[in-house]
Amino acid sequence: MDSSFWDDRYDAEAYAYGTDPNVFLTDAIGTVPAGATVVELGAGEGRNAVWLAQQGYTVTAVDYSWTGLKKTEQLASRFGVDVETVEADVITWRPARTWDALVVTFLHVLPDQRALLLSQMKRLVAPRGWILAEWFRPAQVEQGYESGGPPHADMMVSKAELQHAFREGTFSRLEEVEYMLDEGPHHQGEAATVQMVWQAP
Template sequence: MDPSFWNSRFDRDHFVYGTAPNHFIATQQDRLAPGTTVLDLAGGEGRNAVYLAAHGCEVTLLDYSATALQKAERLAAEQNTSLDTIHADLTTWTPNRTWQALVATYVHLPVQWQPRLYEMMQASLAPGGTLIAEWFRPEQRTDGYTSGGPPDVEMMVTAQELRDAFPESGIELLTELVVSLNEGPGHSGQAAVVRLIWTKPESTT
C-alpha cells in the first residue's frame, strides 16, 4: 500500500476527523481502567488514542501515515498526555506483543486484506482482552450516505462478516445501525455503521 494518499490527506492544519473521540469509543471508555494497555489500530491523527491516554490508559497508536502520527503526538502534548506510536502498513505488520484492549474506527482495507485484518486484531489481544470497533457497512454506499468512508462498497463491513471472523463465544455486542457523525470535516452526517465488542477467550491450561 502507498502511504502518500493518507499523508496528503492529513497534511493540513486542521484535524480531518476532529480531535474529539469517536462517540462509540467514548461510551466504552469506562471498561478501560487506568493502566490498561490499548492498541489504537490505524488511529490516524490520534483522536481516540489521545482521549484514552488522557484517561490513564497506556496507549500505542499504529498508523501508516507518518504525518498523522506527528499530529497525534502534538495533540497528546497539547493535552498533557503521551502515547507510543508505530509507523506500519497493516497489510504487512505483525504484532510482536499483545495489548489488553484494541480500538479501531473505520479501518477499511481492500477485500483481499480483510481476513488478515481480523486475524491480526485477534493476535494483538492478550487473553481476556477486548476489541471495541466500528466500521461503515455496505449501506453507507448503497443507501447514499455521504458522511465518509471509501467509495468501494466491497471495502465496507457487515455484521455477518464479523460473526464469521470472530468466535461467537466472545461477541458481547454486534449491531448494525444508523448514527449521526460529527467527527471533523472527514465524517459528518448520517452514517450506516456496524459495531463490535469482542473479548478474546482466556488461556486454557
C-alpha cells in the same frame, strides 16, 4: 488508498476527523479495565489515542501515515499525555507482544486484505482481552450516504462477516447502527455503521 493518500489528507492544520474521540469508543470503553494497555490500529491523527491516554490507559497508536502520527504526537503534547506511535502497515506488522485491548475506528482496507486485518486484530489482543471497533457497513454506499468512508461497499464491513470472523470469542455488542456522524470535516452526516465490542477467549 495508500499511505500517501492519508499523508496528503492530514497535511493541513485542521484535524480531518476532529480532535474529539469517536462517540462509540467513549460509550464502550467502560468494558476495558482502568490502566490497561491499548493499541489503536489506523489511529490517524490520534483523536482516540490521545483521549484514551487522558483516561489513564497506556496507549500505542499505529498507522502507516507519517503525517498522521506526527499530528498524533502534537495532539498528545497539547494535552500533556504520552502516546507511543508506530509507523507500520497494520496488515504486516508483527510486534512481539500483545495488548489488553485493541481499538479500530473506520480502518477500511482492500477486500483481499480484510481477513488478514481481522486475524491481525485477534493476534494482537491478550487472552480475555477486548476489541472495540466501528466500521462503515455496505449500507453506507447502498443508501447513498455521503458522510465518509471508502467509495466501494466491498471495502466496508458487515455484521455477518464479524459474527463469523470472531466466532470463538464473546460479543458484548455487535450492532448495525444509523446515526448522524459529526467528526471533523471528513465525517459529517447520516451514516450506516457496524459496532463491535468483543472479548477474546
